Amino acid sequence: MGVLARVFEEAGMATVGLSLVRRQAENIKAPRFLHCQFPLGRPLGRPGDVAFQTDVIRRAFALLDRTDVPVIEDHPVVIEDEADLAASCTLPPRHDPDLHPAVDEVQGLRPAYNRHLEAAGGATAVGRVAGPDGIGDLVQRFVTLGETADLAAAGFDVDTVLAAGQDIRAYYEEAGLALSDHVPAARQLETWFYRHTRTGQVVRAAAKALETAGAERNAWYYLLPGNQHG
Amino acid sequence: MSADGSIRDRVGDIPTPEFSSTPVTTAPALSRARVAIVTTAGLRAAGDVRLWQPTDGSFTVLPGGARDVQLSHFSPNFDRTGFAADLDVVYPVDRLEEMAAAGEIGSVASRHLSFMGAQFDATFSTILLDSGPAAARVLREDGVDVVLLTPV
Numbered sequence: 001m002g003v004l005a006r007v008f009e010e011a012g013m014a015t016v017g018l019s020l021v022r023r024q025a026e027n028i029k030a031p032r033f034l035h036c037q038f039p040l041g042r043p044l045g046r047p048g049d050v051a052f053q054t055d056v057i058r059r060a061f062a063l064l065d066r067t068d069v070p071v072i073e074d075h076p077v078v079i080e081d082e083a084d085l086a087a088s089c090t091l092p093p094r095h096d097p098d099l100h101p102a103v104d105e106v107q108g109l110r111p112a113y114n115r116h117l118e119a120a121g122g123a124t125a126v127g128r129v130a131g132p133d134g135i136g137d138l139v140q141r142f143v144t145l146g147e148t149a150d151l152a153a154a155g156f157d158v159d160t161v162l163a164a165g166q167d168i169r170a171y172y173e174e175a176g177l178a179l180s181d182h183v184p185a186a187r188q189l190e191t192w193f194y195r196h197t198r199t200g201q202v203v204r205a206a207a208k209a210l211e212t213a214g215a216e217r218n219a220w221y222y223l224l225p226g227n228q229h230g
Numbered sequence: 231m232s233a234d235g236s237i238r239d240r241v242g243d244i245p246t247p248e249f250s251s252t253p254v255t256t257a258p259a260l261s262r263a264r265v266a267i268v269t270t271a272g273l274r275a276a277g278d279v280r281l282w283q284p285t286d287g288s289f290t291v292l293p294g295g296a297r298d299v300q301l302s303h304f305s306p307n308f309d310r311t312g313f314a315a316d317l318d319v320v321y322p323v324d325r326l327e328e329m330a331a332a333g334e335i336g337s338v339a340s341r342h343l344s345f346m347g348a349q350f351d352a353t354f355s356t357i358l359l360d361s362g363p364a365a366a367r368v369l370r371e372d373g374v375d376v377v378l379l380t381p382v
Binding site for chain 1: 232233234235236237238241242243244246247249252253254255256257260263268270276279280281283297298300301304305306307308309310311312313314315316317318319320322325326328329334335345347354357358362363365366367369370374375376377378379380381382
């Protein structure tokens with residue numbers, strides 16, 4: 001991001017960046033950064049908090065008057081992720097004994113996913129490989145992946161397995177938002193999904209199987225967040 | 231250590247190009263400035279479902295009125311639920327519109343841009359020499375004076 005700041009400044013535009021990794025901001029020597037010790041993925045700090053977000057922007061814009069560049073100011077508030085504390089979301093009871101438990105779980109969460117979709121005006125991150133109707137099939141293919149460690153046997157290549165992994169995660173996290181009475185702290189729904197749901201266990205098992213079989217690193221390493229491996 | 235803390239430790243010292251100076255442009259008064267957002271979140275316009283590849287140093291143009299943008303960053307190593315609940319926590323386009331309506335900034339650009347951070351190319355040569363200058367032209371053609379950069 002600091003590289004872009006340099007390019008834009010040279011083109012005659014003033015820039016100010018929000019930084020989430022202070023050492024990177026220091027190293028790149030772009031003119032103005034407001035360092036925000038906020039969760040990765042939330043550079044404005046607090047979803048849904050208009051006043052807080054506006055204050056962040058005002059603090060950033062205040063740096064535009066500074067001539068003692070490069071300058072890095074620290075936002076006074078620190079917000080940490082809470083990956084160690086999974087969100088508390090009720091999972092659906094077993095419904096169809098003929099389905100794999102994870103696939104059954106996907107079907108049971110569909111009403112919650114639909115509620116999120118409606119609340120979000122139709123915006124969703126699900127749909128790279130399959131839409132919501134296809135998430136159960138994707139999970140079944142991840143079950144196969146965990147059993148065979150063979151991308152092709154599960155109908156994937158490296159690109160599509162990563163995209164499918166993002167579809168599944170998004171389906172669960174968006175359903176989880178609908179099951180929560182507030183927006184959970186950063187990474188709480190991530191931990192709920194990977195550590196507390198049957199599908200999360202399936203995805204983790206698939207990644208482990210690929211790693212153990214010596215598959216291309218990108219195919220398993222980027223399938224889930226680094227802290228959720230193992 | 232938090233999950234993010236581990237990542238900050240890991241990526242904080244990834245080598246970056248070395249620069250001997252810091253280019254700087256003087257901003258106009260904020261009340262007259264035209265402001266654009268350039269994010270490295272890997273956002274794409276609605277309907278474009280491609281996952282952003284970590285070797286892709288290109289950028290996308292996001293219409294200023296669009297709110298149904300897609301988070302297409304390849305990395306799983308950051309929270310995505312904040313964006314799913316409120317896109318302004320990454321892409322504060324509504325906050326800028328409110329500040330323009332209140333007269334705090336002059337105007338909001340008619341289009342914003344997204345790159346994807348966490349590029350595998352540590353030289354950033356594509357962004358420095360090709361896509362970055364091309365993005366600057368897109369912004370200048372829209373009369374942009376000030377750029378707010380947001381990461382994930």
